[in-house]
Amino acid sequence: MNNLRWFPDDLILNVKLLTSASGATGCQDGWESFKDKCFLFSEDQKSWSDAESHCKSLGAQLAELKDFDTNEFAKHFLNLKYLFHDEQTRHNFFIGLSDQDHTSVWKWAGSGKTADFTDWTSGEPSGGTEHCTVLWGYIGYWWNDEECQKNSISISCVFLNGISAFWFNNAIRLVGGQYPWEGRVEVKHNGQWGTICDDFFDINDTTVVCRMLGYNDTDGSVKYYGSSYFGRGYGPILIDDLDCSGEEDDVSECNRTDWFKNNCGHDEDVSVNCGVDIPIVRLVNGKSSLEGRVEINANGSWGTICDDSFGVQEANVICGMLGYAKAGSVHYSGAHFGSGDGPIVLDDLNCRGTETNILDCQSRGLFQHNCGHGEDAGVACNGPTTEVPSNISTPNCYISIVGDPVNVWIVGSSIVKHAFVAARDRPGGVNLDLGRLNASLWWQGKGGMIVKHVKSQLRTMKKYEDPPHFLILHVAGNDIGSSRVGFLRNEIQNVIRWIMKEFPNSKLVWSQILTRLKWRHSDDRKAMDLCRYRINNSIAAFIINCAGYYIKYPDIRADQKFFQPDGVHLSPLRNELWLNILQGAMEHFILKKDCASTFPC
The missing domain is CATH 3.10.250.10 (SRCR-like domain)
Incomplete structure (x- = not known):
C-alpha cells in the first residue's frame, strides 16, 4: 500500500529463542517473554535485506511468526505498547516472510519454508513491487506487503538456540529431587547457574519460588529445606538473605542481597518441595x-x-x-x-x-x-467417598463425556447480561443455535459482578437445576486493578478449586476477560490491560491443566468503535462477534474437535 505514513521513531522487534542444556530458558534485560521466545524493542530502521543482515550479525534471523499463538502475542504486545497512539501513528515492523523470487509463493527467510499460517489484512498481499511482509500498525498489526527497499521500517529478529522457561532476565530450576516439583533451588544470572543460601529462607520465599516454577498456590503445603538437603550445588551462590512476603510473582521483587554477595557455603544451599504430593x-x-x-x-x-x-x-x-x-x-x-x-x-x-x-x-x-x-x-471406580483426600494439594481433574442433552451455564458480569439480551433476537435464540446438538444454555449475567460473588451465585443456581455439563465463567473484569495481580489470581484459583469440589463432573470454561476503554479501579489503561493479559494467561493455564477449556476473543480490541459510550460494554456489532465466538467455542467443545482445549485454536 502506498498511502501509509512511516515514522522515524519506529522500533526493532527482536525475537530470541533461547535454550540451555538443562532445558531452562531466560531472556536478557529489557526483553519481553512469551512461551519460548524473548521479544526486544530497540531503535533502528533498515531495508528488509539490511534487516536480515543485521539479524544474522546477532547470530539470529528475521522473525518467523509461523503459528497463531506467536503471531497473536506479537499483535497484542504491539497494540498494548502503542495503546495511546492513534491508528495513523502506530509503528511498523518487518518480519521474515517474503516473495523475493516474485513467484507469489511467500516463504520464511530462515527456514525457506512456505508459510502455512498467514495473517494478511483484507486485500493483501497486493503484489506489484511489494514483496516483503510488515506488521502493519494502522490496523492493529495485521500483515501487509511492502517494498523491500523501504528503509524506515523497524525489524524483528529471532535467535534460534533452543527452548527454556523464563524468569524475567534470569531462570530458575530444581535439581536433585526424585520428582520435578522438588529439589535444590538454582537460578541463572548473566549466563551462570548458582544456588540460594538458606539464611532467613522461609515458607514465604518457598511460595514465590514455586509460583515462578508454574506450580499452583498450594495453601501452605509447600516445604523448604536447608543444609543442602538435595545435595550441594556447584558454581556461585547467587542470592543470600532472601526475604519475600509470599505475595510476589518473582524473587526479583523480594528483598535480598546483591547478586553474588553472600557469607555462605554450598552446605547451606536451600531446597524446596512445591507441594505436589501426588500427580x-x-x-x-x-x-x-x-x-x-x-x-x-x-x-x-x-x-x-x-x-x-x-x-x-x-x-x-x-x-x-x-x-x-x-x-x-x-x-x-x-x-x-x-x-x-x-x-x-x-x-x-x-x-x-x-x-x-x-x-x-x-x-x-x-x-x-x-x-x-x-x-x-x-x-x-465404585463411587465417591464421603470426604476429599487431605493429601491432594491440587484440584482433582475429571473428564466426563457429555451425555444427551447438554446443559450449559454462563455466569458473569453485565457483559453476559447484555449478550443474553442480544441473543434473544438472533435466529438461534438464547441457545445460540446449539439446540441442534441438544444443548441448552442458562444465562446468569449480573451487573457489577466480581469474583467473590461467584460462589453465592452458583449456590443459588444449584438449588434450581442439576449441575451443568459445562460451566462458563466470564468474570474478573470488574476486579482488575482492585488488588495486585498475585492476590487476584489466588482469589480466582481458590474459587475454581471450590467449583471443582462442588461441581466435580462439570467441565469448566474460562471466558477471556475483555479489554476496556475505561476500567473501574484505574485510569491507566495500559497497566490495566497488562494485568488483564496476565490474569487470562495464568487462569486459562490453570483450568486447562484440569481438563477445562479457554475461549479467546482476539478480534475485540481497545478501539472506540468496539464499545458503547461507557467504554465497558460492547457495541451491538461487537456483541454479535462475542456471541459468534461463544457459539463456535461451545460447538467445538461439545463435539470434541481437534485442539479442543482452546477456541479459536
Missing part, C-alpha cells in the same frame, strides 16, 4: 467421571499407564487418588477406553493397594516401558 490424575473417554482411560500428569505432560501387571490393586490406588472409594474398582486392559496419544508414563506397576500416590508403587520408572498405546490401562 494429577484423570479418567478419559468413559461414559461418566467414574470410568475411563487412566492418564497422569508427570513432568508437565499428560500420559497413560501400560496395562502390563495392571490389576485391581492398581485400580484401587487410582480411584483413591481421584477421591473415589478404593474398594470395588474394576481394571481394564487393551485400550478399553481408546488409545491415548501422549507419552506412556508408567509400566509394570505393582501396588499393594494401600498407597495414596501411584508413584509410590513399584514400576519401571517414569517414562520407562515396552508398550504401545494399544495397551493403555483403564479403570471404573
